[in-house]
Amino acid sequence: MIEFTAIGFAKTAYKDISDMPIQGAGIANNLAQIVINEELQAGLQDLAEFSHIYVIFHLHKMGQSALTVIPFLDTKPHGIFATRSPKRPNPIGLSIAEIDHIEDNIIFVKDIDLLDGTPILDIKPYIQAFDNIKHTKDGWYEQGMDPKTTRSDDRFK
Amino acid sequence: MIEFTAIGFAKTAYKDISDMPIQGAGIANNLAQIVINEELQAGLQDLAEFSHIYVIFHLHKMGQSALTVIPFLDTKPHGIFATRSPKRPNPIGLSIAEIDHIEDNIIFVKDIDLLDGTPILDIKPYIQAFDNIKHTKDGWYEQGMDPKTTRSDDRFK
Numbered sequence: 001m002i003e004f005t006a007i008g009f010a011k012t013a014y015k016d017i018s019d020m021p022i023q024g025a026g027i028a029n030n031l032a033q034i035v036i037n038e039e040l041q042a043g044l045q046d047l048a049e050f051s052h053i054y055v056i057f058h059l060h061k062m063g064q065s066a067l068t069v070i071p072f073l074d075t076k077p078h079g080i081f082a083t084r085s086p087k088r089p090n091p092i093g094l095s096i097a098e099i100d101h102i103e104d105n106i107i108f109v110k111d112i113d114l115l116d117g118t119p120i121l122d123i124k125p126y127i128q129a130f131d132n133i134k135h136t137k138d139g140w141y142e143q144g145m146d147p148k149t150t151r152s153d154d155r156f157k
Numbered sequence: 158m159i160e161f162t163a164i165g166f167a168k169t170a171y172k173d174i175s176d177m178p179i180q181g182a183g184i185a186n187n188l189a190q191i192v193i194n195e196e197l198q199a200g201l202q203d204l205a206e207f208s209h210i211y212v213i214f215h216l217h218k219m220g221q222s223a224l225t226v227i228p229f230l231d232t233k234p235h236g237i238f239a240t241r242s243p244k245r246p247n248p249i250g251l252s253i254a255e256i257d258h259i260e261d262n263i264i265f266v267k268d269i270d271l272l273d274g275t276p277i278l279d280i281k282p283y284i285q286a287f288d289n290i291k292h293t294k295d296g297w298y299e300q301g302m303d304p305k306t307t308r309s310d311d312r313f314k
Contacts, residue, residue, distance in 0.1 A: 002215050002276065004159045004247040036238075040246060042224040045236030049296030053238075056213065056249055058159050067199040079202030081193075081210075081280040084287070089197060090161040092213055092279045094251070096290060119159065122249045123238040127298050130241070132289055133253060139206030141284050 006058065006119035008036040008105075014115050017061050020152040031100055034107040034120055041105040048102040052126035055112065058119040059091035072152055074140055082139060093118075096126055163215065163276035165193040165262075171272050174218050177309040188257055191264040191277055198262040201280075205259040209283035212269065215276040216248035229309055231297055239296060250275075253283055 011033040014020045034055065036044060047053070064087070070076065071083040080088055097109035107123070168190040171177045191212065193201060204210070221244070227233065228240040237245055254266035264280070 002161045002163065002217075002278070004161070004249070006159065007246050040224060040238075043237040043239075043246070045225060045234075045239060046297055047236055047239040049294065050239065050298075051292075051294035052290050054251060056251065060159075067197060068202060077202075079204055080200040081197075082200075082202060082204040082207065082282055084281055084284070088279060089164050089200070090278050092161070094211060094213065094279075094281060096288065121159070121247050122245055122251075124241055124251060125239055125296060125298070126290055126293055127241070127295050128293055129295075129298070131253065132291070132293075133209050133283055134289070135208075136283055136285055136289075137206065137208035138284050138286075139282060140203055141207075141282070141286070 004121055007040055007122065008034060008120045010034055010057070010112065010114040010116065010118040010120060012112060012114050012116045017115060018152055018154045020113060020115070032109050032112045032114070034109060034123065036105045036107065036120070038105050044102060044105065044107070047107070047123070047125065048099060050099065050125040052096055052098050053107070053109070054124040054126055055095050055097055055114070055120060056122040056124070057093045057114060058121055059086045059088070059093045060119055061115060062086050062091040065089045065091070076140065078140055092121070161278055164197055164279065165191060165277040167191055167214070167269065167271040167273065167275040167277060169269060169271050169273045174272060175309055175311045177270060177272070189266050189269045189271065191266060191280065193262045193264065193277070195262050201259060201262065201264070204264070204280070204282065205256065207256065207282040209253055209255050210264070211281040211283060212252050212254055212271070212277060213279040213281070214250045214271060215278055216243045216245070216250045217276055218272060219243050219248040222246045222248070233297065235297055249278070
């Protein structure tokens with residue numbers, strides 16, 4: 001058993017696991033908040049100099065996990081580790097968000113696909129030299145659907 | 158308390174937390190292994206069609222966390238959430254690795270900055286549409302050191 005404690009939580013417009021955007025890419029101009037626990041505020045020093053962050057979070061509303069799933073952006077089943085679907089053996093989510101600004105212990109972000117109240121596990125800066133991989137093979141996703149227009153449904157409830 | 162169980166572990170050439178590469182970008186041609194628990198092998202279906210994965214892992218050798226640190230690639234302190242340093246409130250690591258091939262329950266990867274025996278929490282495919290952020294501000298890192306030539310030392314022991 002590996003134990004973590006939330007470092008904060010998300011305040012977003014999404015109250016229900018259905019009809020949500022698929023990844024940050026599906027959201028236009030909603031400002032959401034990542035509220036970091038006040039005692040950890042010093043950990044945010046200099047973060048506002050970065051434009052994008054990784055948000056690692058607990059998919060706290062997930063029920064049973066599954067080893068193969070039909071992801072939102074395809075019609076065929078794939079192994080869970082070949083998808084970003086939430087029904088994972090460890091319900092850990094990963095999204096990239098653009099920082100709008102930071103006030104005290106609150107990171108205001110431009111786009112995030114998190115349910116309101118989602119426990120946050122970690123925040124890391126997105127760094128070109130590590131994270132911008134220019135040439136990749138994207139597997140089944142290359143024939144998949146558009147994350148900008150596809151929304152979630154209740155399949156992972 | 159949020160509890161997870163390792164889905165597998167890393168087999169790498171790095172037996173000690175000092176003198177390791179900084180992120181996957183620092184490694185040339187070492188083939189490392191991500192050994193997934195056999196009962197989860199079905200979750201790897203179709204993953205070999207992707208070229209790159211996110212590996213989310215437990216920084217299991219970290220001691221006390223710190224809210225500000227001097228990262229390996231700079232000489233000044235920054236908030237922990239503005240760095241990728243391991244002394245995080247939740248010791249969760251995130252690295253991108255290139256898949257060489259997959260055999261049964263073992264993902265052979267070309268580059269990974271993980272200590273041998275590191276517990277793996279999750280594997281997700283790297284997907285251009287979500288993860289390739291072309292224009293970012295990289296904060297202190299823009300004046301930082303080269304991850305290809307910088308190695309870790311014992312500051313986070």
